[in-house]
Amino acid sequence: MSINKLGRKYSVMICAFPYAVGYAMIASVNSVAALYVGRILTGVGAGMTSLATPVYIAEVSSPDIRGALGASFQLSVTIGVFIVNVFGVPLSYVWLANVGCLVCALLVVLMLIMPETPQYYIMQHQRDRALSVLVWLRGPNYNSDRECREIEDNTNLKKNDFQYKEFFNAYLYIPLTISLCLMVFQQFSGINAVIFYGVTIFQSAAPSIEEHVASIIITAVQVLATLVAVILMDRAGRRILLILAGIGMCISSTTFGVYYDLTKNSTSSANVSLTNTDLGDSHTPDLTWLSMMSMIIYITAFSLGWGAIPWLIMSEIFPTRARGAASSIATAVNWTCAFIVTKEFFDMENAMTSAGVFWFYGGVCLVGVIFVVVCVPETKGKTLEEISEYFSRDQKILDFPIAEQIT
Numbered sequence: 395m396s397i398n399k400l401g402r403k404y405s406v407m408i409c410a411f412p413y414a415v416g417y418a419m420i421a422s423v424n425s426v427a428a429l430y431v432g433r434i435l436t437g438v439g440a441g442m443t444s445l446a447t448p449v450y451i452a453e454v455s456s457p458d459i460r461g462a463l464g465a466s467f468q469l470s471v472t473i474g475v476f477i478v479n480v481f482g483v484p485l486s487y488v489w490l491a492n493v494g495c496l497v498c499a500l501l502v503v504l505m506l507i508m509p510e511t512p513q514y515y516i517m518q519h520q521r522d523r524a525l526s527v528l529v530w531l532r533g534p535n536y537n538s539d540r541e542c543r544e545i546e547d548n549t550n551l552k553k554n555d556f557q558y559k560e561f562f563n564a565y566l567y568i569p570l571t572i573s574l575c576l577m578v579f580q581q582f583s584g585i586n587a588v589i590f591y592g593v594t595i596f597q598s599a600a601p602s603i604e605e606h607v608a609s610i611i612i613t614a615v616q617v618l619a620t621l622v623a624v625i626l627m628d629r630a631g632r633r634i635l636l637i638l639a640g641i642g643m644c645i646s647s648t649t650f651g652v653y654y655d656l657t658k659n660s661t662s663s664a665n666v667s668l669t670n671t672d673l674g675d676s677h678t679p680d681l682t683w684l685s686m687m688s689m690i691i692y693i694t695a696f697s698l699g700w701g702a703i704p705w706l707i708m709s710e711i712f713p714t715r716a717r718g719a720a721s722s723i724a725t726a727v728n729w730t731c732a733f734i735v736t737k738e739f740f741d742m743e744n745a746m747t748s749a750g751v752f753w754f755y756g757g758v759c760l761v762g763v764i765f766v767v768v769c770v771p772e773t774k775g776k777t778l779e780e781i782s783e784y785f786s787r788d789q790k791i792l793d794f795p796i797a798e799q800i801t
Contacts, residue, residue: 397446397718398517398556402453403510405446410498413439417498421491436494444705445725449717452709453511454531457777461627464709468702469620476613483606513714513778516545541777548779549714556715565786566720569711572770573724576704579762581731583640583700584647584755587739588692595685615690619697631774632703633766639699640763646692647756653684655749700762704728710773713782 397405416435419428447467455463482490509531515524521542528538561567589612596608603611626635712720742751773781 397449397722401510401514402446402450403505403508403514405442406450407502407505409439409442409446410501411439412436412442414495414498417491417494421488421495432491441725441729444728445721448705448709449721450511452706452778453513453714453717454509454527456532457775459628460710461632461706461774462624464706465620465624465627465702467705468697469617469624472613472616472620472697472701476610476617479606479610479613483610512542513545513549513717516542516549517714521546544777544779545714548782556719558719560716561720565713565782566716569785570720570723573704573708573711573720574727575765576707576762576770577724577728578731579640579758579765580700580704581728581735582755582758583643583696583762584692584735584752584758585696585701586732586735587751587755588650588689588696590739591685592689592693595682595689612689612693615693616697616701619694620701623698623702626698627702627706628774631772632707633770633772635699636703636766636770637699637763639695640759640766642695642698643692643700644756644759644763646688646695647752647759649684649688650692651749651752651756653681653688653749654747654752656681656684658747658749707770707773710778710781711785713786714778 396408400408412435416432416437416439419432419435423429423432448464451463451467452460478490481493485493509527510523512524512527512531515521515527524545525538525542528541529536532538532541561570592612593605593608596612597603597605623635708721708724709717739751742754746754771784776784
């Protein structure tokens with residue numbers, strides 16, 4: 395809860411601590427136990443960053459560019475993975491960990507010159523500071539005083555500190571339900587499974603390409619697709635990108651399942667042919683193109699929508715007082731689901747076959763698209779205060795009409 399106690403800015407800076415300690419242990423200690431501890435600490439840092447960074451970006455951004463800046467969080471993640479894959483070829487993990495320590499120090503130094511968010515200053519009854527930050531962020535010609543009053547009205551300073559029992563109110567449990575469902579759909583859409591198979595599929599299609607080169611190409615596709623999402627976020631909107639991306643992921647997951655089902659049947663037929671000399675030579679069709687196409691479409695679609703937007707919407711739809719607590723719950727659910735999917739993937743594969751697992755993921759993507767169509771309102775171009783007021787209207791259940799626009 396440091397995001398409410400210490401502020402958004404210092405919460406982002408604190409994220410550097412577990413990263414730095416973890417990387418230092420990885421770089422300097424040779425024991426396996428220390429490597430595990432260091433890896434756990436960097437994982438803790440990743441979880442903290444997933445909470446603090448989207449909230450900070452949302453609160454300092456103006457409505458017209460909040461989508462692009464919010465999606466830049468996911469873009470930065472993909473760029474980081476890409477850089478590690480590139481430099482992981484010539485450098486050892488020790489040098490990569492040392493570079494990680496330097497990046498942590500750079501984060502702290504750069505955040506020192508960044509402002510705290512106006513919403514946090516209003517929560518702390520420091521209106522003058524909030525107004526000063528708004529002037530610095532928006533420029534002298536912007537009506538910062540009006541936005542400051544809107545933040546004050548939305549924050550409701552007459553109430554005491556946020557209490558978790560407030561989640562039983564519709565204005566909180568409805569946006570929380572939306573955010574949690576988006577996080578579940580994101581992780582259970584099968585992204586980890588596709589990444590697991592990615593290098594193998596790529597090498598099957600192009601055997602001459604080495605494993606590390608295949609990893610670099612896959613992450614490069616993620617970077618480019620996420621960059622396109624950043625460009626489109628404030629033009630197309632969140633809903634349409636989620637819907638189109640979900641449809642693309644559903645189709646590609648289905649074709650993934652078809653590929654594994656056909657290759658399984660082809661392998662079985664080939665084995666039968668080898669045991670029966672009367673059948674002659676078997677001709678197993680090369681379906682590598684199908685798996686390659688499915689992988690590229692899936693990764694592109696995921697990066698366009700479901701990679702960045704759940705984090706963006708998480709940072710947008712909660713009122714200021716509850717944003718820290720609600721976002722922490724959504725972040726915890728996301729990473730818990732990621733753990734479950736990663737941990738249970740091979741057990742699911744043994745129980746359902748590879749084809750069944752990907753068909754399951756395709757079904758999850760389809761349900762996610764339906765959920766977005768029915769329940770997720772468009773937040774493009776709206777202030778955080780307008781979004782909060784929308785959820786504060788008189789409602790008791792998820793009663794959003796289809797394709798509703800926040801007004």
